[in-house]
């Protein structure tokens with residue numbers, strides 16, 4: 520372990536872009552796959568699972584992602600998955616996380632919305648009690664499932680309104696899924712007090728990020744790396760303080776970028792765009808939040824002070840209340856000081 524890796528491991532962190540099912544550990548995936556053997560293409564064996572998680576392109580990634588979603592068949596699966604995510608986040612010294620959850624996918628597969636929400640809330644309470652991690656939810660529309668899924672995601676968000684819900688998102692593919700069609704759903708979600716955090720500019724160009732900002736009222740953008748192709752857009756994001764949730768290894772593994780050295784993170788930072796560093800679907804991409812901090816440190820040339828500032832930025836960009844933000848930033852500062 521290098522000195523910086525050790526420093527990152529102990530650094531108190533906030534995670535703003537991590538998907539629910541995409542965080543299922545190989546152990547949980549194997550357990551579920553074994554339980555449903557014969558009816559799922561997902562291998563239970565860890566080596567074969569690692570191979571299964573090699574993606575040809577983004578569309579292939581989504582196909583594999585949905586096959587793992589298929590393993591989650593009842594509310595107990597949802598509770599266990601969510602609680603175990605809390606454990607893993609806490610292990611990495613994550614104190615606060617906004618988890619992107621797609622209730623539509625589970626409800627469509629037969630888990631009733633109230634049972635689904637009860638399961639994630641039960642896990643949230645348990646994870647806070649047992650691991651000291653504070654979890655919040657972003658309910659996202661799975662773009663490939665169209666407007667029906669937008670309608671249903673909004674309905675679940677507003678009717679169930681679980682206590683941990685703070686934001687409304689849009690995930691899945693961007694190609695063939697224009698953002699503006701989702702405007703009415705984002706308008707209603709925002710009017711009900713939910714923050715707007717769509718994905719955009721992960722697999723398509725800067726125009727999609729403009730759409731997310733202009734049409735969906737994005738307060739933060741999932742990925743958004745295509746902004747680096749548009750100086751005006753970078754200036755706009757910088758001026759309006761609209762942060763990007765950057766997930767470097769994800770972009771490599773879905774082949775959105777050809778290599779980490781070609782990742783635009785440094786260009787975004789140089790243009791003054793606010794960013795946080797996140798893990799997206801860590802076991803599927805063979806990464807962790809700690810590893811993403813190490814990758815960002817390398818690409819941005821950061822030392823201990825630099826990674827400390829990354830951790831602070833994630834807290835500032837989060838939807839924690841002011842008292843929560845101050846407390847976590849103080850904890851980060853104290854850690855930096857004691858580490859020397």
Ligand SMILES: O=c1[nH]cnc2c1ncn2[C@@H]1O[C@H](CO)[C@@H](O)[C@H]1O
Pocket residue numbers: 538541581584619620621624659660661662663690691692718721769799800
């Ligand atoms: O990197 C990502 N980009 C977009 N969607 C993603 C990503 N990782 C996981 N999902 C998830 O893919 C599902 C299908 O739309 C959604 O559940 C979304 O949350």
